Amino acid sequence: MMLTGRNESAGATFVLLGFSSFPPLKLPLFMMFLAIYTVTVVGNLGMIGVIRVNPKLQTPMYFFLSHLSFLDFCYSSVVTPKLLEILVVEDRTISFKGCMAQFFFACMFVIAEMFMLAVMAYDRFVAVCNPLLYTVAMSPKLCALLVAGTYTWGVLCSSKLTYSLLKMSYCGSTINHFCCEFSAILSVSCSDTHFSQMVMLVVSTFSEVCSLLIILTSYVFIVVTIIKMPSTGGLRKAFSTCASHLTAITIFHGDILLLYSVPKSKSSWLFIKVATVFYSIVIPMLNPLIYSLRNKDVKETVKNLIHTKLLSHSV
Template identity: 80%
Template sequence: MLKLNEGNESAGASFVFLGFSEFPTFKMPLFLLFLAIYAVTVVGNLGMIVVTNTNSKLQTPMYFLLAHLSFLDFWYSSVFTPKLLEILVVKDKTISFKGCIIQFFFAGTFAITEAYLLAAMAYDRFVAVCNPLLYTAAMSCKFCALLVAGTYTWGVLCSTTLTYSLLRLSYCGSTINHFCCEFSALLSVSCSDTHFSQMMVLVVSTLNEACSLLVILTSYVFIVVTIIKIPSTGGHRKAFSTCASHLTAITIFHGTLFVLYCVPKSKSSWLFIKVATVFYSIVIPMLNPLIYSLRNKDVKETVRQLIHTKLLSPSV
């Protein structure tokens, strides 16, 4: 038995990822697929950050929050994808205990922060649609900065709590049936009583989901009521268009999260958990910049200008 919570014994310990080893013939196709997704994620999210800081029209609270969403998606994907690509092509599929804990900590921080950032974006849309005359005052630069700082701080605190619950455990298994240090995967190789850890993740997950979704649902109830009161059809269309991209991102993010953590933790469910984790941690960070850019005229126009000035006419 290897007890990783006993002093310095954890320093030299390591885990072995099984990844998608049950499908050996798909290793190279999966590697190429995930590499392509990661490339689009990096370009899309970093590009969104550049675009929102280039066009003066995009220097608004909505795009300030969107830039931070892209920042989170870039780093969230980067926590998982490089290691996944590595274990698909190399024989050594190990990760040190410290590396595993660090991966979990940052993944938890970015996921929880993103949940509240999406809630902050819902509040932004509520103010923009329901109180447009007070929008500039209500969503001031100082308030937006405090809002974003609060989401990051809370994400770090929650992730620290969950990480601590994992550090209290002893681990007798060294093989993780996953491609990352996901919470349930780590619990599956523990030989300690995991009741405390399970209660912690239940409380933290329920609290964060309930609070973030409450803000989102409340905001959109007021938005829908306000839109219904708008007399013209054109007004309805314009109001809904400002919220459509955000609603799409929320549905994908929380829908996948809900499905992932409602799956029974049995041996037969591990493949589903791994596929859901791929979608949640790798595919969604790629989709968010596409969702916002494809439906936004200002973003598309700024991208066209950047391509024309930087690539097609570099000497100008």
């Protein structure tokens, strides 16, 4: 039945197909996603806690990293619990309001993370290219403004995209996805989707180009500075401060660019689901691992906390 008007749509429900086409995989997928989500929650909240308890980590770089961990935790928590639910229960429905809310928050956190990675690239640029002026240039006020700007831009973009979806009517009830992803929602609309697609194209292209431009410009200057360094010790230190961030950027932007370069045809929906799993569930788990495994200060703080905990239990 066609869903038109705010009142009728508000009480509507969608059915999320998820991975229902593969019944034997339901339990293995549930166990795998549950394990990944557990590591994501522990890893990201643990990273935030570690940064807060160690005075050595009260720097702009770790301030931004704590917000990246917060965004990863939030984004994964918007998507994963519903995926786990539809894998184990027969009722795979989600209300219209719930679907729009899930899309709004997921979109907001993804765009905010996109620009958080760009802010972190700028932070690395200042640290490597102007180390003597780093603490002055990256003042607490500027750091707070940069973080506030990423969240604000995420909210504005997500609001515009969600509004474009709310203005449409829907004549389908089955969403061929495990979450309320933009193209999946459009597939069940019986309105003209041209406006929504144009809004998505403009918002996603502008955000992606701007964030990548900031990242690429920052790293061009970083590479030039590193090449000019006379000592190998300084070169190694400069590279180590950027390696984790570069890894996170490559995985995040690579997956998003791959996802949105795939044509939305029936044959590509499985690939789209897998790609969405990767950037919405796997990447939030990988980021704290990437930063903690390559970071001496973080590893030392974790070891000290474990050591202190064991001593308190043995006394």
